[in-house]
Amino acid sequence: MQTRKEALVESLIACLLERGLADLSLRPLAAATGTSARLLIYHFGSKEGLLVEVLEAMQAQLRQSFSRLLQRPPAKGPAKPPLKLLWDWALAPKNFPYLKLLYELQVLAVQNPDAYAQYLQRNAANWSGLVLALLPAQERDPAFATLCVAVFDGLFIELMSTGDRKRTTQAIDRFIRIVGDARATRADA
Amino acid sequence: MQTRKEALVESLIACLLERGLADLSLRPLAAATGTSARLLIYHFGSKEGLLVEVLEAMQAQLRQSFSRLLQRPPAKGPAKPPLKLLWDWALAPKNFPYLKLLYELQVLAVQNPDAYAQYLQRNAANWSGLVLALLPAQERDPAFATLCVAVFDGLFIELMSTGDRKRTTQAIDRFIRIVGDARATRADA
DNA sequence: CTTGACCTGTAACGAACGTTACATGTAACG
DNA sequence: CGTTACATGTAACGTTCGTTACAGGTCAAG
Numbered sequence: 485m486q487t488r489k490e491a492l493v494e495s496l497i498a499c500l501l502e503r504g505l506a507d508l509s510l511r512p513l514a515a516a517t518g519t520s521a522r523l524l525i526y527h528f529g530s531k532e533g534l535l536v537e538v539l540e541a542m543q544a545q546l547r548q549s550f551s552r553l554l555q556r557p558p559a560k561g562p563a564k565p566p567l568k569l570l571w572d573w574a575l576a577p578k579n580f581p582y583l584k585l586l587y588e589l590q591v592l593a594v595q596n597p598d599a600y601a602q603y604l605q606r607n608a609a610n611w612s613g614l615v616l617a618l619l620p621a622q623e624r625d626p627a628f629a630t631l632c633v634a635v636f637d638g639l640f641i642e643l644m645s646t647g648d649r650k651r652t653t654q655a656i657d658r659f660i661r662i663v664g665d666a667r668a669t670r671a672d673a
Numbered sequence: 674m675q676t677r678k679e680a681l682v683e684s685l686i687a688c689l690l691e692r693g694l695a696d697l698s699l700r701p702l703a704a705a706t707g708t709s710a711r712l713l714i715y716h717f718g719s720k721e722g723l724l725v726e727v728l729e730a731m732q733a734q735l736r737q738s739f740s741r742l743l744q745r746p747p748a749k750g751p752a753k754p755p756l757k758l759l760w761d762w763a764l765a766p767k768n769f770p771y772l773k774l775l776y777e778l779q780v781l782a783v784q785n786p787d788a789y790a791q792y793l794q795r796n797a798a799n800w801s802g803l804v805l806a807l808l809p810a811q812e813r814d815p816a817f818a819t820l821c822v823a824v825f826d827g828l829f830i831e832l833m834s835t836g837d838r839k840r841t842t843q844a845i846d847r848f849i850r851i852v853g854d855a856r857a858t859r860a861d862a
Numbered sequence: 863c864t865t866g867a868c869c870t871g872t873a874a875c876g877a878a879c880g881t882t883a884c885a886t887g888t889a890a891c892g
Numbered sequence: 893c894g895t896t897a898c899a900t901g902t903a904a905c906g907t908t909c910g911t912t913a914c915a916g917g918t919c920a921a922g
Contacts, residue, residue: 488868488869503784504783504784504785505784506695506696506781506784506785507695507785509908509909509910510909510910510911511908511909511910519870520871520872521909521911522870522871522872522911522912523870523871525910525911525912526869526870527869530910530911531909531910531911584783584784585784587780587783588780588781588783588784590830590834591776591777591780591781591830591833592695592777592780593834594693594773594776594777594833594834595692595694595695595774595777596693596695599696626840626844627840627844627846627847628844630828630831630840630841630843630844631824631828631844631845631847631848631851633827633831634823634824634826634828634830634831634841634844635820635823635827636827637823637826637827637830638822638823638825638827638828638830639819639820639823639827641779641780641823641826641830642819642823642826644780644783645779645782651815651816651819652819652823654815654816654819655815655817655819655820655823656820658816658817658820659820661855662851662852662855663851663855664855665854665855665858665859666850666851666852666853666854666855666858668858669854669855669857669858670854677898677899698878698879698880699879699880699881700878700879700880708900709900709901709902710879710881711881711882711900711901711902712899712900712901714880714881714882715898715899715900716899719880719881720880720881
């Protein structure tokens, strides 16, 4: 029964989602959550320990939300393509900030692996696997799966940067249509 | 004739390409370029001024390299699709670190616009336009152009993160093939 | 009431940050 | 030689960083 710390973790998650990971420091973080830097160190041992625990908790929440997506009964009407399902899920207000933070983490780890790569192994590594879980089995050859993940990643980044929800959604619809058309051609051959 | 400063800018570009933008500080940067923090402030006025000038110079170099790509006489053999041409260009050792830095800049600006967005306007904004310049005119409708940029962005990020050059290149080849197949289907209809 | 485990505030540490003051070197020009 | 403009080294400023020392609260158990 450590409701103290758990409540603190919840506040910290909210803060990280707002502020991102770069230029993160204890005192402003503590002020924003109504505590003090002293308390954060007391509860988490160090800044690094705090990040480990908070990012871990974040990932758990995200994974839970994702598993709800997988288990959701198929909506009535025409079945959505998996990639579209994923896109709508990612754009939901509840999930969007989480994914934003994941992408920041991923890019920070590229240039600064010593500081950030440790958190990635528990997050983005799983993330890519989660996306694969949505693809039907016959489409899981490496090239196509990589392409699907890349389309999602690229459009998500474009959305984060420009905020143009309409255009990016049209683009992913276009991709889905193109894939369908291409399948038709191959089937004819 | 300011060869002093110009040489300094060249060294700084090399350093930024290695170290990235996050957690960048003057003293280590100065040590790596053989000068002192005092000198950097003297020449650029402030850390922010340094970033403005150095990133500006970087972008100039990158744009020059890109314009060489556009003007290159078509290689013999079957013409490469534009996206493939761009991919090979981005993977060239000379260009790769520049693009890496651009992506870091873009993602940092998402969570921390006050600090980084100013540099983006002169860089990534142009970058997206440059990609468009490679597409044939009939494919420049917003949805498809956005999709192409996203495929490139997503695969490039995947490449940065995993280093798997083979798989990402296969994925972009797959995309090009799929687009071709889809065009055939539409043509039949 | 006392003990002891958990929690929290105040104040400070040493280090690194961006920046500045001040003095000095260099070299071209009168 | 003296002046002037540019270039550079040394040392410090004030601030913020992560972290710690120390003292004190709170509150159930004995």
